[in-house]
Amino acid sequence: MQQQNSISSNAIELIRSEIEPRWSDMDALGHINSLEYLAYMQECRVQWLIKMNLSFDEVFNLHGEFKAEVVYPNRVEVVMYGLKPGYSSFLTEYEVWAKGDPHYLCATGYAKLVWIDSKHRRPVALPDLIRTQLQ
Numbered sequence: 704m705q706q707q708n709s710i711s712s713n714a715i716e717l718i719r720s721e722i723e724p725r726w727s728d729m730d731a732l733g734h735i736n737s738l739e740y741l742a743y744m745q746e747c748r749v750q751w752l753i754k755m756n757l758s759f760d761e762v763f764n765l766h767g768e769f770k771a772e773v774v775y776p777n778r779v780e781v782v783m784y785g786l787k788p789g790y791s792s793f794l795t796e797y798e799v800w801a802k803g804d805p806h807y808l809c810a811t812g813y814a815k816l817v818w819i820d821s822k823h824r825r826p827v828a829l830p831d832l833i834r835t836q837l838q
Contacts, residue, residue, distance in 0.1 A: 709811045710796050714784035715837060717795075718754065720747040721780050721802065724773070734772035735779075740810035741767045744797040747781035748814070755832060761819050763792060767812035771801070778802040779809065785837045791826035792817040793837060 722743050730736040744767065752758055773779060779799050786794040792815055799810040820827045 709808075710784050710798060711786060714786050714796050717783045717785050717836065718747060718751040719780060719782050720750045721778055722746055723778050724775055726775060729775050732772075734774050737767075737769040737810070740769065740799050741765065741812065743779055743781050743799055743810075744783070744812050744814070747783045747797065748795065748816075751783055755836075757830060757832065761817045763815040763817045765812070765814045767797075767810055769810055771807055771809045773801045773809050785833075788829050788834050788837045791819075791828060793829065793833070 724735050724739065724743075728735050728739045778801075780802055782798045782800070784796045784798075786796070795814050795816055797810075797812040797814075798808060799812075801807050801809045817826055818829050818833075819825060
């Protein structure tokens with residue numbers, strides 16, 4: 704199944720995460736519930752934060768688009784991309800791919816992440832580590 708890339712042309716790949724869906728991720732129709740794809744995108748983002756030894760961001764907005772069903776026990780691969788940063792935020796884009804044969808795109812999404820000072824609950828400048836990675 705050949706599908707067109709839905710990611711912005713200037714996006715930079717930040718991480719790929721393979722995720723094993725749980726039995727409880729299925730819905731009554733026998734496939735992975737489409738809301739779970741947002742959780743898979745979040746898991747990928749958290750793995751990236753851990754890899755970068757960073758915390759604390761806040762999701763400003765979040766959008767997901769269901770493309771095709773995945774049936775348990777297929778694994779999924781989530782690819783997270785970043786776009787040019789602002790002062791305290793940057794946009795991330797996601798692709799969720801069903802692993803196996805065939806390998807196909809099952810969801811896309813995006814989230815705007817804002818870096819905040821957890822004590823004062825106010826936006827702060829993005830860490831240099833992120834800014835460097837996105838430029």
